[in-house]
Each structure stands twice: as structure tokens, then as C-alpha cells.
């Protein structure tokens with residue numbers, strides 16, 4: 001593929017470094033024989049070169065612009081160990097069934113990255129190349145981090161195992177709900193919703209992505225009324241309860257102030273939005289580690305760049321970055337709910353969060369093995385337009401280590417919020433029991449729910465209200481590799 005004469009690195013130093021413009025492949029950013037080393041960082045890009053642009057040269061340009069290169073030869077390269085610092089595009093494959101698109105693999109030397117900084121990784125890997133004129137579009141599909149680099153991150157401050165121990169909840173998914181309406185409630189009414197949800201059987205309530213400190217409810221009022229509700233619900237039920245207090249704010253100093261207040265009130269969990277940026281998230285992660293706090297990450301904004309297959313950054317990469325950055329919860333999709341999510345692709349995100357070692361699984365979008373170097377595991381969160389009638393699908397797709405979050409599907413219950421929470425708790429426990437007894441929940445799920453509803457009026461009402469609701473649209477972000485029988 002490509003023009004092999006032009007795609008060859010110029011090795012004669014005089015020609016290579018004389019002033020002027022060379023192709024990126026000639027400058028050494030393409031090496032078909034390169035064998036990635038176990039210490040290299042690897043990236044897989046899906047590129048759509050402009051008409052007439054050689055895919056190998058396009059891949060070399062991506063490697064160049066995401067490491068050391070500029071558009072012209074610079075003699076100052078020779079003041080550095082430039083052969084080592086140059087990223088190497090080493091493989092270009094046409095994307096199956098997508099003419100004009102190519103998967104290009106790039107290897108980066110470990111020394112190109114600052115220890116423990118997702119911000120630095122992002123500045124290199126997605127710094128310039130997505131605006132590059134010779135490409136119509138580019139997407140970062142996947143990345144692999146060597147254990148040597150993984151170990152420079154502290155990872156999740158709490159992790160799945162310790163979170164379960166702190167909450168004293170085992171053997172089932174956790175249940176949550178996003179408080180609704182997401183904007184407008186006063187502190188007192190907001191606290192009432194939180195109390196009702198927790199008392200009815202949920203483990204967590206949650207601030208929504210855009211609730212910070214608006215005129216109708218300043219953050220301190222929210223924190224005070226929410227923690228009053230959490231404490232009363234814990235006392236009433238004998239269970240550990242939590243409500244993700246969103247500390248997202250305009251400055252780091254203010255986020256710390258809010259986090260400190262949450263701690264002083266006895267909250268087990270705080271929340272932050274992805275839009276605060278990677279440095280903000282890592283800073284809060286370190287704070288959580290020092291303060292025995294669970295860190296919930298809401299992926300607000302991700303759909304602007306993760307959803308389209310040809311351009312942007314896959315959410316699997318964001319999930320990997322966030323496990324390194326150190327969050328305990330991450331919204332990772334529902335597959336069956338109101339928001340984008342192909343079931344296999346979403347399962348791939350869950351694997352990234354929960355595996356000790358992630359293995360290549362092309363139908364799930366996983367192109368690299370990844371050893372997580374004993375970093376703690378992130379609890380994925382399924383949230384967005386889900387309801388009790390889908391409990392069998394959710395448990396079948398995601399297993400036990402997940403928070404299932406029903407916002408509208410709790411608060412919109414015709415008999416009230418407590419009834420909505422009870423419906424979800426009973427549906428979940430009935431489904432877990434059925435699974436543990438060996439029943440095929442995927443096939444028998446609706447029947448199992450109907451049986452449980454005979455003894456639970458709130459569940460009967462939930463199924464009557466929402467049982468038929470589904471969101472059947474074609475997913476946007478799917479794998480280009482069809483599942484075989486063995487992986488489906």
C-alpha cells in the first residue's frame with residue numbers, strides 16, 4: 001500500500017536534515033518493520049485521508065504531529081535523540097466495509113510522556129492531528145499503556161472492592177437515581193426527593209450534571225439538606241446510603257472547598273463532571289484518596305466528541321484515561337436506555353473499567369491487550385432512560401459490578417418516589433435471585449418480573465407504566481468487526 005519509495009525514511013543525514021519540506025514518512029515517522037516494545041505507548045487512529053492522500057503518508061503525519069514533527073525539516077532535531085523521540089506509524093489497515101477509512105497504529109517511546117499526567121497524554125495524542133488538513137477526519141479508537149506508565153498513576157482512590165466493603169453491599173448491582181427535575185428545586189424539596197429515594201430502597205441518589213450552585217439552590221443548602229436526608233434514610237433502613245454531591249465549580253479552589261464541606265458532613269461520595277478537565281479530575285482524585293471518599297465521574301459533554309465513528313475520541317479511550325486518572329465511578333452507558341450505546345461496544349467500556357487485564361476483543365472495540373498493573377477497578381454506571389422493566393437485560397449485559405441508575409424511572413413512578421425506588425429494588429433482587437438459582441434471565445426476565453410484581457404493588461405499577469418503553473434506534477458507534485459465535 002502507498003508509494004514505497006516515498007514512504008521510506010531518508011537515512012542520509014545530509015539529505016534528511018537539509019532545509020526544506022519532506023514527507024513525514026521520509027522524515028522517519030513511518031516504519032513498516034517497527035516492532036512495538038513492551039514499554040511503548042500505542043495508539044490506534046481511524047483516519048479518513050483527503051482524496052489523493054496516500055494513507056501511509058497520512059499515518060506518518062499523525063505520528064509526526066502527535067510527537068516531534070512540524071511541517072518542515074528543522075535542524076534542531078539533531079540536538080535531540082530524535083530517532084527515539086519520533087513516534088512511528090507501523091501499521092495501516094483498511095477499515096473493513098468502510099472505503100476511504102484506515103486504521104493506523106502508532107508507537108510512542110515512553111520518554112515522550114510525563115509521569116502520572118493524562119493531560120500530557122492528551123496534549124500529545126489529540127493535540128494537533130484532528131485539525132490536520134490532509135485528513136478529512138480522524139478518530140482515536142483505542143490506546144495501550146505499558147505497565148511502566150500505568151504504575152505512574154495512583155488510579156481509583158477507592159475501587160470496587162473497597163467501595164463494597166465501605167457500603168457493606170455485596171453480590172448485586174448497586175442502585176441509584178438522579179434527582180429530578182435536574183434544575184429548579186429548593187434545597188428542602190431536593191432533600192425530600194433524596195430521602196424518599198433512599199428510604200424506598202436505593203443505595204445512592206445523585207446530583208445531575210448541571211446542578212452546581214444556581215440562584216434557586218446554593219450548593220451549601222443542597223449539601224445540608226441532602227446529608228440530612230442521607231442520615232435519616234440510613235437510620236430508617238439500617239443501610240449505608242450516599243448521594244453524589246456534585247462539587248463541580250469554576251475553580252479548583254472552589255471544588256476543594258465544596259469537597260471539604262461534603263466530608264465534614266459525613267458524605268461517603270462526591271461527584272465531578274468530565275468537563276472540569278483531566279487535571280481537575282486527577283487533583284480531586286488525590287483529594288479523595290486522602291479523605292477516604294468515593295469519586296463519582298459524570299461524563300458530561302462526552303457525546304460531542306465520542307459518538308461519531310469517523311471523528312473524535314472513542315469513549316473507550318476516555319474510560320482508560322479515567323481509570324488511570326483515578327475515578328471510582330464512571331458513566332459508561334446502558335445499551336438499552338435513551339442514550340447512544342451499542343451493547344457490545346458498551347460492554348467493551350465496562351471491561352476497561354473492571355478487568356485486571358483487558359484482552360483484545362474486536363467486536364467489543366478492544367484492539368489491544370491492557371495490563372492494568374494492579375490499579376483498582378472502576379465501578380461503571382448505567383444511567384439514562386432505564387426502568388425496572390429492563391432489569392433482566394441490564395443484569396445480563398453488565399453483571400453485578402455496576403450502579404444501575406433510574407432517575408425518571410424512580411421519581412416518575414405513579415405512586416411516588418419511595419414506590420419507584422422499591423419497584424427497582426424488588427425487581428433487582430428478584431432478578432439476582434433468579435439468576436443465582438440458575439434461571440435464564442435473558443429469556444425468562446419478563447416472566448420473573450411479572451412473578452415478583454404479584455407481591456409488590458409498586459413493581460406492578462412500574463411495569464404497567466414503563467414496561468413497554470424501549471429506545472430502538474440504530475447505534476452510531478459500533479465495531480467494524482462482526483462478532484463470531486464464540487464472542488457474541
Ligand SMILES: O=C(COP(=O)(O)O)[C@H](O)[C@H](O)COP(=O)(O)O
Pocket residue numbers: 178180208209298299300331332333334338339381382383384385386405406407408409
Ligand atoms: O440524568 C441522567 C439520567 O436521567 P434518567 O435516568 O431520568 O434518564 C444522566 O445525566 C444521564 O444518564 C447521563 O448519561 P450517561 O450516563 O450516558 O453519561
Ligand SMILES: [Mg+2]
Pocket residue numbers: 178182208209
Ligand atoms: Mg443528567
